[in-house]
Amino acid sequence: MSLSLHLPVLVILLPLMASPLCILIDRARASWLITLIASLLSFYCSVLLLQQVQITGTISYELGGWQPPWGIEYRIDLLSAFMLILVTGLATLVLLFARYSVEQEISKLRIVPFYATLLLAIAGLTGICVSGDVFNVFVFLEISSIASYTLISMGRDRRALNAAFKYLVMGTIGATFILIGIGFLYMHTGTLNMQDLAGRLPALYDNRTIRAGFAFITVGIGLKLALFPLHLWLPNAYTYAPSVVSALLAATATKVAVYMLLRFLLNIFSLDFSLDAMPLDLILIALGSTAIISASLVAIFQVNLKRLLAYSSVAQLGYIALAIGLANHSGLTAAMLHIFNHALMKGALFLSLGAMVYKLGDAELHSSQGLIRHMPLTSVSILVGGLSLIGIPGTAGFISKWYMIQATLELGLWPLALIILAGSVLAVIYIWKIVESIFFQSPPSTVAVHEAPVSMIVPMAILAAANIYFGLNTHLTVDLADSASTLLVMGGGQ
Amino acid sequence: MSHFPGLFNYWIVIFLMMAGFYVVISQGNLVKKIIGLSLFQASAFILYISEANVDGGHVPILEEGITLYSNPLPHVLILTAIVVSVSTTAVGLALIVRIKETYGTVEEDELQEIDNAQDEADTPDQKQQIAEEKEI
Amino acid sequence: MDIALLSMLSITAIAAIRLRDLFAVTMLFGIYSFLTAAFFLTLDAIDVAFTEAAVGAGVTTVLMLATLRLTGRYEQTPKHSPLIPILVVCITGAALVYGTLDAPTVGDPEAPSQTHVAPRYIQQSADEIGIPNMVTSVLASYRGYDTLGETFVIFCAGLAVIIILGLQDSGEIHPGRSAIGDQLVLRVVIKMLLPFILLFALYVQLHGDYGAGGGFQAGVIFASGFILYDLVFGEGDARLIIPPNWLRRMAALGVLLYAGVGVTTLIMGKNFLDYSALAESPTAGQHLGIFLVEIGVGITVFSVILTIFFAFSGRARIAVKTGRGGS
Numbered sequence: 001m002s003l004s005l006h007l008p009v010l011v012i013l014l015p016l017m018a019s020p021l022c023i024l025i026d027r028a029r030a031s032w033l034i035t036l037i038a039s040l041l042s043f044y045c046s047v048l049l050l051q052q053v054q055i056t057g058t059i060s061y062e063l064g065g066w067q068p069p070w071g072i073e074y075r076i077d078l079l080s081a082f083m084l085i086l087v088t089g090l091a092t093l094v095l096l097f098a099r100y101s102v103e104q105e106i107s108k109l110r111i112v113p114f115y116a117t118l119l120l121a122i123a124g125l126t127g128i129c130v131s132g133d134v135f136n137v138f139v140f141l142e143i144s145s146i147a148s149y150t151l152i153s154m155g156r157d158r159r160a161l162n163a164a165f166k167y168l169v170m171g172t173i174g175a176t177f178i179l180i181g182i183g184f185l186y187m188h189t190g191t192l193n194m195q196d197l198a199g200r201l202p203a204l205y206d207n208r209t210i211r212a213g214f215a216f217i218t219v220g221i222g223l224k225l226a227l228f229p230l231h232l233w234l235p236n237a238y239t240y241a242p243s244v245v246s247a248l249l250a251a252t253a254t255k256v257a258v259y260m261l262l263r264f265l266l267n268i269f270s271l272d273f274s275l276d277a278m279p280l281d282l283i284l285i286a287l288g289s290t291a292i293i294s295a296s297l298v299a300i301f302q303v304n305l306k307r308l309l310a311y312s313s314v315a316q317l318g319y320i321a322l323a324i325g326l327a328n329h330s331g332l333t334a335a336m337l338h339i340f341n342h343a344l345m346k347g348a349l350f351l352s353l354g355a356m357v358y359k360l361g362d363a364e365l366h367s368s369q370g371l372i373r374h375m376p377l378t379s380v381s382i383l384v385g386g387l388s389l390i391g392i393p394g395t396a397g398f399i400s401k402w403y404m405i406q407a408t409l410e411l412g413l414w415p416l417a418l419i420i421l422a423g424s425v426l427a428v429i430y431i432w433k434i435v436e437s438i439f440f441q442s443p444p445s446t447v448a449v450h451e452a453p454v455s456m457i458v459p460m461a462i463l464a465a466a467n468i469y470f471g472l473n474t475h476l477t478v479d480l481a482d483s484a485s486t487l488l489v490m491g492g493g494q
Numbered sequence: 495m496s497h498f499p500g501l502f503n504y505w506i507v508i509f510l511m512m513a514g515f516y517v518v519i520s521q522g523n524l525v526k527k528i529i530g531l532s533l534f535q536a537s538a539f540i541l542y543i544s545e546a547n548v549d550g551g552h553v554p555i556l557e558e559g560i561t562l563y564s565n566p567l568p569h570v571l572i573l574t575a576i577v578v579s580v581s582t583t584a585v586g587l588a589l590i591v592r593i594k595e596t597y598g599t600v601e602e603d604e605l606q607e608i609d610n611a612q613d614e615a616d617t618p619d620q621k622q623q624i625a626e627e628k629e630i
Numbered sequence: 631m632d633i634a635l636l637s638m639l640s641i642t643a644i645a646a647i648r649l650r651d652l653f654a655v656t657m658l659f660g661i662y663s664f665l666t667a668a669f670f671l672t673l674d675a676i677d678v679a680f681t682e683a684a685v686g687a688g689v690t691t692v693l694m695l696a697t698l699r700l701t702g703r704y705e706q707t708p709k710h711s712p713l714i715p716i717l718v719v720c721i722t723g724a725a726l727v728y729g730t731l732d733a734p735t736v737g738d739p740e741a742p743s744q745t746h747v748a749p750r751y752i753q754q755s756a757d758e759i760g761i762p763n764m765v766t767s768v769l770a771s772y773r774g775y776d777t778l779g780e781t782f783v784i785f786c787a788g789l790a791v792i793i794i795l796g797l798q799d800s801g802e803i804h805p806g807r808s809a810i811g812d813q814l815v816l817r818v819v820i821k822m823l824l825p826f827i828l829l830f831a832l833y834v835q836l837h838g839d840y841g842a843g844g845g846f847q848a849g850v851i852f853a854s855g856f857i858l859y860d861l862v863f864g865e866g867d868a869r870l871i872i873p874p875n876w877l878r879r880m881a882a883l884g885v886l887l888y889a890g891v892g893v894t895t896l897i898m899g900k901n902f903l904d905y906s907a908l909a910e911s912p913t914a915g916q917h918l919g920i921f922l923v924e925i926g927v928g929i930t931v932f933s934v935i936l937t938i939f940f941a942f943s944g945r946a947r948i949a950v951k952t953g954r955g956g957s
Contacts, residue, residue, distance in 0.1 A: 009902045013889065020881075020885050021882070023882040024882050024886075064772065064774050064902070065900055069747050070751070070772055072776060110793055113789045113792050113793045120785075120786045127779070135773075136776055136779065139574060139578070139776050140779055146790060147786050149589075149790070150786070150790035150793055161597075165524065165586065165589045165590070168582065168585065168586050169531065172586075173519075173531070176531075180726070183545060186545070187545055187733055187734065187742070188732075188734075189742055189746065190744070192747075208731045209731075211729070212729025212730075213729065236609075303616070503632070503636075504733060505727060506636045506640065510640065512723040513640075513643035516715055516716070516719045520712050521705070522708045522710070524701075525697055525698060525701060526705055529646065529652075529694065530646075532659060533643060536663060536666050536686060543670050545743055546675065547674060547737050548674075548738075549737035551737075552674065554674065554763070555840070556755075556762040562739070566764040566767075567747065567768060569675045570765055570776075572675070574776055576678070576682060577685070577780050577783060577846065580689055580787075581783050581786065581787035582787075583694075584938050585790045585794070587693050587696075588790065588938075590697055591701065591794075591795060601705070
């Protein structure tokens with residue numbers, strides 16, 4: 001048996017099968033270790049897959065040995081491999097961090113099912129990234145969604161329950177919209193396979209059923225990715241979820257939803273149809289711009305740092321939507337870069353807040369006063385993440401914003417460039433608020449804490465360093481994003 | 495089997511779906527929201543099964559002498575979707591039970607009020623006040 | 631027939647919007663599910679009808695009632711104007727109607743959905759899989775991976791309910807004290823009925839190849855047998871037979887069995903879930919594979935449904951003890 005042939009399914013199987021294993025073994029410490037190892041191995045498989053894809057081109061794997069479109073196909077191109085690395089890599093770092101944080105925030109009896117559910121969330125997210133079958137995407141989307149609702153509800157504050165419920169209702173409406181859309185596409189094509197759909201759809205672009213299906217799928221995914229104004233579930237969900245869950249979801253879940261959007265818009269349909277024949281490009285640009293300005297404004301007034309970052313996430317998703325709406329090669333490259341870089345920033349920031357919650361009990365702005373005296377490493381990591389979020393040169397955030405502005409100028413749309421800059425200015429304000437409190441205010445006299453344990457510092461430091469590394473050395477990410485967006489612009493035919 | 499002319503079948507199904515959707519987004523009671531969600535989904539399933547139907551077709555179980563069958567694929571998809579739907583419903587209802595226990599209500603407006611009050615209580619001024627009162 | 635069913639469905643839906651008594655609304659939902667199941671039957675979807683009746687009308691309705699017992703029966707009159715929801719619903723509905731304008735008519739045998747992928751399942755599943763029920767062939771083999779995902783969704787729901795509600799493992803058990811009072815006749819009837827329910831579940835489990843049925847439906851029926859026993863013979867009696875802690879392990883074993891079949895085919899040198907690797911001839915392998923994964927599904931569904939039932943009824947007991955709970 002040659003394992004390398006089966007990598008596409010192993011990436012998913014490792015976290016998927018580790019989940020029931022945790023339940024069978026039923027030991028808290030062991031389930032953390034299993035979860036960490038499973039995601040590490042899954043990350044290793046993703047790296048191997050990326051290498052394979054770079055050498056041999058797109059990989060197709062027939063599940064059950066049935067040839068598509070009759071069976072389900074896994075189809076891994078550069079974009080899928082890129083997303084796999086992002087999801088499994090961040091999951092591994094978050095899990096490295098998780099041990100103490102989870103022991104503190106989750107009651108002892110629930111630790112084993114917590115990790116089992118976390119594994120299912122990761123498996124669901126990775127499953128979406130590799131699937132070449134639209135209905136299979138729906139199934140894995142629901143695995144990850146149900147797992148996320150549950151994980152969010154485990155926050156210590158009772159508001160976590162209400163937030164989880166709201167997310168559940170919005171998410172399920174989104175899923176049902178996607179289901180209806182798939183039904184409409186199936187009505188006229190008779191297939192669920194993405195490649196097959198891409199081949200059959202161009203002849204049907206004037207068909208009203210196909211157009212309605214397109215609209216329903218887009219709105220459904222918009223709900224899942226918290227596209228403004230469908231973002232209302234997100235701030236509370238990220239604020240009250242356990243620290244580890246906020247970090248994982250903020251870094252990966254919405255990114256995977258963006259990936260789904262790209263697949264549907266550009267591979268199953270095509271650039272010309274989605275962003276030209278349909279007025280979606282304008283809608284994305286308008287909603288994206290509104291999200292950047294309004295969510296950043298709201299973020300300025302937040303006193304809970306997790307909530308502040310959650311609103312900032314809504315704004316960052318606005319940047320990505322705007323970049324996709326530009327509908328050209330550089331716009332897509334910028335969008336993909338920002339997917340990656342934003343995952344790095346929010347990973348670093350939410351993990352740092354997790355360390356703060358671990359030591360101080362909450363993530364309120366006033367608790368962060370003078371944090372630099374007790375937790376210097378955590379403070380520096382927040383600073384780096386914040387600078388990257390603003391887009392200061394030398395950080396990863398600068399690269400994606402730079403490409404985004406270039407893309408707008410290529411089209412002569414300088415007002416959009418101004419909006420992007422305005423977003424950065426607003427980010428300066430809300431990040432400054434945090435920095436001022438951490439670095440320049442004296443700590444409350446009652447507080448006497450020390451730096452977080454090493455297992456928390458290491459993943460945080462890796463992510464903070466990555467924010468600087470990918471800000472200085474852009475070859476790896478820019479080349480990947482560039483080739484992936486070339487594939488997307490060409491459409492699904494290859 | 496279907497005696498319906500053309501698309502009329504779909505339109506009734508759309509009406510049913512929208513009735514469920516309306517319950518989800520307009521009602522304030524969380525249990526009723528979940529019921530609406532289930533109605534919405536169950537009606538979307540009818541859409542798929544209508545799609546699968548073939549005039550004069552037969553239940554998709556092979557039998558001697560029959561060549562025309564209804565399409566089994568949407569049936570399979572909906573079997574999966576039904577299971578997903580009941581799973582979501584179970585999680586939603588479990589959340590409602592806990593919400594009732596911790597908040598004492600399952601009405602959306604009241605929950606929002608309680609949440610807002612708690613959000614305000616979290617702001618630093620009031621916390622300081624509380625702390626000062628304690629010291630006194 | 632269709633017209634009658636569809637208009638009954640519409641009436642039920644409208645009534646469900648208007649009523650404020652949630653108990654009545656839940657009952658209407660159960661009726662709605664039954665009508666949907668009946669409608670599926672007229673559209674030749676026998677497997678789907680079976681599942682909708684067992685799950686929609688059965689499990690979901692019972693869960694809703696269990697929730698109402700804890701949260702109260704009546705809802706408040708909404709204070710908001712329904713204008714925005716109506717607007718959203720009208721736009722969505724209009725988009726849907728627009729979408730159907732170019733749709734192939736219902737029942738058209740020449741529609742693209744009937745002529746592209748589906749014919750292979752209809753014409754060749756007999757040779758390729760070797761079982762008469764095409765729905766089972768597609769479910770467990772052609773699209774067996776989706777069904778694996780579906781089984782994990784159920785597993786996840788089980789975990790979710792354990793996490794959210796907890797299983798009162800050490801909670802008091804009252805053998806012999808029944809939730810519905812001591813009813814001798816009912817006890818005798820259930821005692822006689824129970825073996826048949828379990829036998830029927832077994833039949834459904836094994837009969838999926840030939841007729842409607844399979845692991846999912848069997849799991850639901852098996853679980854409802856136990857739930858019935860628990861209701862009539864006393865709170866917690868069923869827990870003595872299967873301790874809740876075992877249930878989650880059984881659920882885990884069920885999904886592992888399914889995925890394990892896939893791993894076995896990997897080790898035998900074929901693709902994941904390619905059952906033809908399991909035996910000498912491909913169809914024998916398909917038979918064995920489908921048999922095993924259906925058992926996996928059955929075990930997981932049974933354990934998860936029972937877990938959910940225990941979790942909800944456990945909460946009800948806590949609520950009664952502490953004087954909380956709905957009016």
